[in-house]
Amino acid sequence: MIHRTLRHLGALALLLAALPGQAQQIRLDPLPDAGPAEVEEARPVVPQQPAGPRLHVQGASPESRPATTADVLLPLRALEPQPGRVTSYRMEGDAPQAGFVLFLPQDFDGETLQIATQSSINVLPDRSQIRVFVNGRAIGTATLENFDSVRAVSLPVPPGLLKAGRNLVRIEARQTHRVFCGADASFSLWTDIVLDQSGVRLGSQSFDTNPLGFLAAVAAQAARGQALRVHGTGAADRATTIAPVIAQVEGAFGGTPPRISFEDYYSVGTTPPALARVAELPLGTSPPGGYEFRRGSDGAIVMAVDPTAYERLAEVLAEAVPQNGTEQGLPDLPLGRYVTFGELGFDGLQGHGRYIREGAEFRLPWDWLLLASQRADLALNYRFDTGLPEGALLLVKVNGTTVQLLPLDDPETAGQTLPPLPIRFRASLLQPGVNRVDFEALVPGDPPDRACEPRANPVFEVLDSTQIFVPDSPLMSRPGLGRTLAHLRQEGLSISENAKQTLPAGLLLQLAAVFRGHQGTERAPSGLDPQLTLATPADLGLIEGPLADRYSADLLHALTRVSAPAVATAPVAAWDRVNEGNWLSALLRLDRIAALPDRLREGVTSMWRGDEPDLPEWLADRSAQALLFQPDMSRPDRVWLVVGPRAMPETIVESLAATHRRVDGPKGQVSVLTGEGIWDSWVSPDQPLQLHEPLTLANARAVAGNYATTRPQDYVLVFITITLCSAFVAMLIAILMRRRRP
Numbered sequence: 001m002i003h004r005t006l007r008h009l010g011a012l013a014l015l016l017a018a019l020p021g022q023a024q025q026i027r028l029d030p031l032p033d034a035g036p037a038e039v040e041e042a043r044p045v046v047p048q049q050p051a052g053p054r055l056h057v058q059g060a061s062p063e064s065r066p067a068t069t070a071d072v073l074l075p076l077r078a079l080e081p082q083p084g085r086v087t088s089y090r091m092e093g094d095a096p097q098a099g100f101v102l103f104l105p106q107d108f109d110g111e112t113l114q115i116a117t118q119s120s121i122n123v124l125p126d127r128s129q130i131r132v133f134v135n136g137r138a139i140g141t142a143t144l145e146n147f148d149s150v151r152a153v154s155l156p157v158p159p160g161l162l163k164a165g166r167n168l169v170r171i172e173a174r175q176t177h178r179v180f181c182g183a184d185a186s187f188s189l190w191t192d193i194v195l196d197q198s199g200v201r202l203g204s205q206s207f208d209t210n211p212l213g214f215l216a217a218v219a220a221q222a223a224r225g226q227a228l229r230v231h232g233t234g235a236a237d238r239a240t241t242i243a244p245v246i247a248q249v250e251g252a253f254g255g256t257p258p259r260i261s262f263e264d265y266y267s268v269g270t271t272p273p274a275l276a277r278v279a280e281l282p283l284g285t286s287p288p289g290g291y292e293f294r295r296g297s298d299g300a301i302v303m304a305v306d307p308t309a310y311e312r313l314a315e316v317l318a319e320a321v322p323q324n325g326t327e328q329g330l331p332d333l334p335l336g337r338y339v340t341f342g343e344l345g346f347d348g349l350q351g352h353g354r355y356i357r358e359g360a361e362f363r364l365p366w367d368w369l370l371l372a373s374q375r376a377d378l379a380l381n382y383r384f385d386t387g388l389p390e391g392a393l394l395l396v397k398v399n400g401t402t403v404q405l406l407p408l409d410d411p412e413t414a415g416q417t418l419p420p421l422p423i424r425f426r427a428s429l430l431q432p433g434v435n436r437v438d439f440e441a442l443v444p445g446d447p448p449d450r451a452c453e454p455r456a457n458p459v460f461e462v463l464d465s466t467q468i469f470v471p472d473s474p475l476m477s478r479p480g481l482g483r484t485l486a487h488l489r490q491e492g493l494s495i496s497e498n499a500k501q502t503l504p505a506g507l508l509l510q511l512a513a514v515f516r517g518h519q520g521t522e523r524a525p526s527g528l529d530p531q532l533t534l535a536t537p538a539d540l541g542l543i544e545g546p547l548a549d550r551y552s553a554d555l556l557h558a559l560t561r562v563s564a565p566a567v568a569t570a571p572v573a574a575w576d577r578v579n580e581g582n583w584l585s586a587l588l589r590l591d592r593i594a595a596l597p598d599r600l601r602e603g604v605t606s607m608w609r610g611d612e613p614d615l616p617e618w619l620a621d622r623s624a625q626a627l628l629f630q631p632d633m634s635r636p637d638r639v640w641l642v643v644g645p646r647a648m649p650e651t652i653v654e655s656l657a658a659t660h661r662r663v664d665g666p667k668g669q670v671s672v673l674t675g676e677g678i679w680d681s682w683v684s685p686d687q688p689l690q691l692h693e694p695l696t697l698a699n700a701r702a703v704a705g706n707y708a709t710t711r712p713q714d715y716v717l718v719f720i721t722i723t724l725c726s727a728f729v730a731m732l733i734a735i736l737m738r739r740r741r742p
Contacts, residue, residue, distance in 0.1 A: 083677025094353020545631025
């Protein structure tokens with residue numbers, strides 16, 4: 001038995017020896033002062049641990065260049081990332097358009113831009129295409145005909161158009177439904193731009209050992225889904241020290257910051273090999289200046305840096321990126337005067353298709369606040385095309401609320417520029433921070449059961465001479481997440497002990513990149529020192545503040561709930577439906593009579609406190625991946641980000657990065673991240689107002705209006721008191737007058 005077993009084991013050993021294999025290799029780069037001759041191929045043995053990292057010398061010798069010459073794709077990165085989509089961007093509707101950043105290490109001539117797409121089967125190829133622009137110049141078109149798989153088209157780029165650093169790529173799509181026509185059909189049209197297969201393909205030798213080469217390599221590596229690896233000693237404060245550099249990397253790319261992972265000096269190489277990495281040098285081995293860009297033995301661009309030189313290195317990276325005019329931010333709207341769309345940077349808005357939503361976004365100061373009956377104005381200059389079907393409408397919306405409805409089927413006014421149309425709306429529809437004015441058109445199909453005929457002219461045009469007026473306000477604010485996050489900087493970020501044990505260390509760095517600077521303005525110093533703490537549900541019991549003390553259990557349930565609970569509804573009998581409109585039967589129903597006191601109490605409470613429900617009621621039907629909350633409104637600069645057990649860190653970072661240009665970002669006191677990657681916010685009805693300037697006759701009316709709107713109960717009590725006092729005085733006078741009569 002023993003001999004038979006030995007024979008089997010021997011045969012197995014011979015079989016394994018015959019199989020092709022490769023031992024796991026540990027990559028070691030040469031020391032900073034090592035020459036090319038000292039570089040040897042890694043062997044499957046464990047070497048003695050030297051004093052520091054081994055880095056390849058930046059050199060001109062052939063041995064110091066990478067062994068591989070494979071092409072590398074420099075990918076597109078979305079200017080406005082979509083939560084839940086890392087490697088693709090979905091363009092939905094009849095005529096969507098989107099902007100992307102292409103980061104290049106140097107100027108290029110004669111290159112081609114590769115665009116990979118996949119479209120919905122509902123798209124009709126004969127009438128659907130994309131048009132591609134690079135730095136404002138059209139370079140070509142492509143038909144949308146990839147339905148079953150992703151395919152790419154290569155467009156030649158004219159010489160001199162691609163510059164080192166940021167290049168702005170804009171894609172405009174025209175999509176037609178193959179069967180139906182109308183606003184409903186528009187919602188089933190989409191095309192995915194596959195980002196990790198779209199861009200410019202270059203040889204690996206195109207990455208020079210300089211800041212631009214390092215940044216371009218990081219961009220290409222991020223498109224593969226690989227993290228930027230930081231090799232060092234594993235000190236606990238590494239995330240804090242490297243934050244300025246990572247913030248600058250995100251600033252160069254735009255969009256979502258790359259993932260970060262911390263590694264020891266000695267770690268297994270990645271597959272495919274890394275294109276860029278960071279190596280922290282030990283004391284006494286730093287090059288002059290504290291940093292140097294070198295090429296590793298695997299061809300990666302290595303940023304070798306003294307941990308004390310990160311601040312200086314961040315400035316070097318910022319100065320290395322050319323300003324190509326691609327930096328885009330939301331404009332600040334001047335207050336108290338009419339401002340044209342042209343002044344805000346909008347050249348006019350054009351609407352194509354059957355369901356259209358075009359908008360103009362701008363920012364208001366965070367200390368702007370008008371809650372009463374003040375009015376803002378929009379002087380709309382527009383025109384619409386001829387031959388639009390009956391029922392075509394244009395809705396003008398302010399932050400999602402419709403303020404004007406205009407017909408687009410009037411043949412007498414079609415095809416001509418109309419006189420300015422004054423549209424007045426409540427200034428309280430606007431908010432501090434990001435605001436959006438939308439022009440939403442719905443055009444019926446004509447006929448609806450056949451593919452739409454191409455239309456050369458836009459359905460409507462909003463001219464750049466359109467004006468908007470927003471009245472000035474006193475310097476006032478309310479505590480809320482939006483204002484605090486807008487002033488948050490990377491030095492205000494911290495992480496709890498529990499979060500250090502469970503969350504990836506790179507998450508704090510990504511958040512530091514997202515909040516790398518101010519996202520708004522104030523007309524007076526805010527006085528805020530924002531602090532955001534990254535935490536886990538285990539930290540809820542340790543957080544101090546009224547909201548945490550009262551509602552920590554409700555917050556915990558929202559984070560750990562698998563899905564939002566379904567609301568059960570009792571079946572309605574047929575006779576109840578028959579008598580539903582009869583007021584007498586409704587009056588005699590005992591269940592409604594029994595519920596009358598509760599309904600009256602809710603009505604009085606709503607009049608007293610507003611329509612916002614209490615926090616437990618609001619959280620009862622919500623499931624959160626993560627939540628942002630402000631536990632104490634008396635300390636508005638203290639905010640906590642609690643990450644749930646099922647949350648994906650990438651989704652959190654993407655959603656927060658997207659809120660810089662969106663109206664529906666976190667606000668109020670509690671904001672939960674839903675499964676769709678959207679922040680849903682709860683605003684406390686007890687928000688206090690803060691006046692940041694002296695009370696004068698000029699601002700007294702607006703200040704009183706804000707207080708009366710926010711806390712009507714105080715004014716009701718004041719007027720009731722005045723009324724009672726007046727009645728008491730009147731009764732007293734009447735009694736005294738009666739006593740004096742003979």
